[in-house]
Amino acid sequence: MELIIAPIRFNYEVSNGLLLVFALLTGIFFGFFLEKAGFGNAGVLIKQFYLTDMRMFKVLFSAIITGMLGTFWLSYFKILDITQIYINGTYLWPQILGGILFGFGFVLCGLCPGTSCVAAFTGKLDGLAVMGGMIAGIIIFGETAPSMDKYLNFSSLGDVSIYEILNMNYGLLTFLIALFALVCFWIVGKVEERFNKKLS
Amino acid sequence: MSTKQKYPYWNPYIVGTGIGILIIISFVTTGRGLGAIGAFSSFVASIMKTIAPERTLMNPVFSEYISGIEHPLKDWVVFEIIGVCIGGLISGLLSKRFKFEVIKGPQISSVNRLILAFAGGILMAFAAKVTRGCTSGLALSGGSVLSLGAWLFMFSVFIGGYSISFLIKKVWN
Numbered sequence: 001m002e003l004i005i006a007p008i009r010f011n012y013e014v015s016n017g018l019l020l021v022f023a024l025l026t027g028i029f030f031g032f033f034l035e036k037a038g039f040g041n042a043g044v045l046i047k048q049f050y051l052t053d054m055r056m057f058k059v060l061f062s063a064i065i066t067g068m069l070g071t072f073w074l075s076y077f078k079i080l081d082i083t084q085i086y087i088n089g090t091y092l093w094p095q096i097l098g099g100i101l102f103g104f105g106f107v108l109c110g111l112c113p114g115t116s117c118v119a120a121f122t123g124k125l126d127g128l129a130v131m132g133g134m135i136a137g138i139i140i141f142g143e144t145a146p147s148m149d150k151y152l153n154f155s156s157l158g159d160v161s162i163y164e165i166l167n168m169n170y171g172l173l174t175f176l177i178a179l180f181a182l183v184c185f186w187i188v189g190k191v192e193e194r195f196n197k198k199l200s
Numbered sequence: 201m202s203t204k205q206k207y208p209y210w211n212p213y214i215v216g217t218g219i220g221i222l223i224i225i226s227f228v229t230t231g232r233g234l235g236a237i238g239a240f241s242s243f244v245a246s247i248m249k250t251i252a253p254e255r256t257l258m259n260p261v262f263s264e265y266i267s268g269i270e271h272p273l274k275d276w277v278v279f280e281i282i283g284v285c286i287g288g289l290i291s292g293l294l295s296k297r298f299k300f301e302v303i304k305g306p307q308i309s310s311v312n313r314l315i316l317a318f319a320g321g322i323l324m325a326f327a328a329k330v331t332r333g334c335t336s337g338l339a340l341s342g343g344s345v346l347s348l349g350a351w352l353f354m355f356s357v358f359i360g361g362y363s364i365s366f367l368i369k370k371v372w373n
Binding site: 006007008009010016019020021022023024025026027028029030031032033034035036037038040041042043044046048049050055058059060061062063064065066067068070071074079080082084085086087088089090091092094095096097098099100101102103104105106107108109110111112113114115116117118119120121122123124125126127129130131132133134135136137138139140141142143145146149152157159160161162163165170173174177185 | 209210212213215216217218219220221222223224225226227228229230231232233234236237240241243244245248259260261262270274276277278279280281282283284285286287288289290291292295297298299300301302303304305310313314315316317318319320321322323324325326327328329330331332333334335336337338339340341342343344345346347348349350351352353354355356357358359360361362363364365366368369371372373
């Protein structure tokens with residue numbers, strides 16, 4: 001069975017201009033969805049970290065589960081060539097420690113990089129401040145990175161996936177993660193109930 | 201904020217599924233997922249290039265974004281983020297949520313909130329450069345293809361967030 005038609009970019013001739021139009025459209029839908037979720041408002045997103053409204057977790061996890069299952073099944077039916085998909089490289093300690101630092105920043109901002117754009121473009125001045133801070137942060141990183149080179153590339157494992165490292169069947173892992181997500185969604189609902197009761 | 205709105209927020213699971221479908225479409229068309237921080241990097245790199253071209257080309261972080269044949273802003277993530285701004289604006293206008301304001305907790309002044317937001321932005325962008333991606337590019341897209349680093353990043357963000365949220369309760373409550 002030789003089907004494989006995607007990623008379209010690598011298997012058909014697509015002009016760069018068309019790709020950019022597509023990027024714009026994808027972004028418009030993404031921004032629209034984020035705003036509809038309430039994520040243009042830091043006051044809504046931050047409730048995740050006070051356990052009163054776990055929307056952020058629900059959206060993030062259901063999106064990942066959908067993306068994960070879709071990618072798996074499309075590759076299973078040989079429509080999508082998974083080897084041509086970009087897999088984010090793993091840098092063990094930079095990503096764990098950097099992730100914690102990112103979490104600190106997230107709680108200070110109440111927004112993440114993508115949602116700060118939605119906030120700013122719906123008139124929220126704090127969103128604009130986050131965007132400004134991010135530009136400063138990138139400049140600071142650019143100026144300091146050469147001296148931290150050793151640490152930034154420490155514990156690099158390459159483009160490794162969870163099923164490769166666990167030596168596990170890809171399909172089975174997606175099934176187990178989906179199951180785990182369903183349990184999480186149930187727990188998260190209970191947590192919200194409890195913390196909202198506490199407040200009222 | 202919790203009062204009834206005329207245009208309520210959508211069910212988070214519906215939005216999540218929608219974003220998941222966008223990720224799939226993005227993989228199917230371009231082989232890459234969504235992103236955000238990369239657009240900021242391209243933006244900063246292209247500005248630095250016009251200010252100090254030689255110095256920027258020497259810098260290993262920025263040269264990555266400007267060494268190509270194409271203009272650094274003619275990039276997938278840059279156009280995607282411009283789209284995010286437009287999409288957010290459209291939804292904000294349609295839902296009557298577009299309003300010039302500072303979103304903050306009741307115990308903090310607007311100026312302090314903006315300072316904290318700026319500081320948080322610095323921290324977040326710096327961290328996202330260290331981790332090679334943010335919530336969109338690493339957690340969402342990398343999480344979907346089961347990248348080990350993406351999942352570690354995601355759990356670390358929650359650990360980091362929860363470890364300070366209750367210490368700085370006054371900022372938000």
